[in-house]
Amino acid sequence: MTGAEAVGSGNLVMGRCVIAGKSACVLYDSKATHSFVSESYVQRLGLPVCELQCDLVVSTPASGLELEVILGMDWLSANRxxxxxxxKSLLFPNSEEPELLSSHDVMKELQNGAQCFLIFTHLVVEGEGMICVIPVVQEFEDVK
Known part of the structure; x- marks a missing residue:
């Protein structure tokens, strides 16, 4: 697949971002195990380089693209x-710690368009209320 075919497929997550004060065309690639930087971008940033002690063969759909950086799973996972x-966008975590909200606050946030994620660590029912049984799937069939 050429760079033009890759862009035409609509399956790429690309954008511009600022790295070390310089704008770069970046491909965010969850299939890439490592991240890569073009030689021209390394020179623009004035980064020191050294030779690898082994051969490395890299295949990318970069032909015809102005890619300067490919951020792979190493960077994506390390930065959460x-x-x-x-x-086809990225969600960067806040530097703030997660905030615990009351159910009333959650409803207000949802009405304002926020995405909320609920995690029950345990559930205690007090009083003589009705106890509901919530079925939980423990095993999944193979997904293809």
Whole structure:
């Protein structure tokens, strides 16, 4: 697949970002195990380089693209980046710690368009209320 075919497929998550004060065309690639930087971008940043002690063969759809950086799973996972596939965008975590909200506050946030994630660590029912049984799937069939 050429770079033009890759862009035409609509399956890439690309964008511009600032790295060390310089704008770069970046491909966010969850299939790449490592991240890569073009020689021209390394020179623009004035980064020191050294030779690898082994041969490395890299194949990318970069032909015809102005890619300067490919950020792979090593960088994406280390920085806890989420790829929102349906929007072809990235979700960067806040530097703040997660905040615990009351159910009333959660409802207000949802009405304002926020995304909320709930995690139950345990559930205690007090009083003589009705106890509901919530079925939980323990094993999944193979997904293909």
């Amino acid at each position: 980046i989420l790829i929102v596939c349906c929007e």
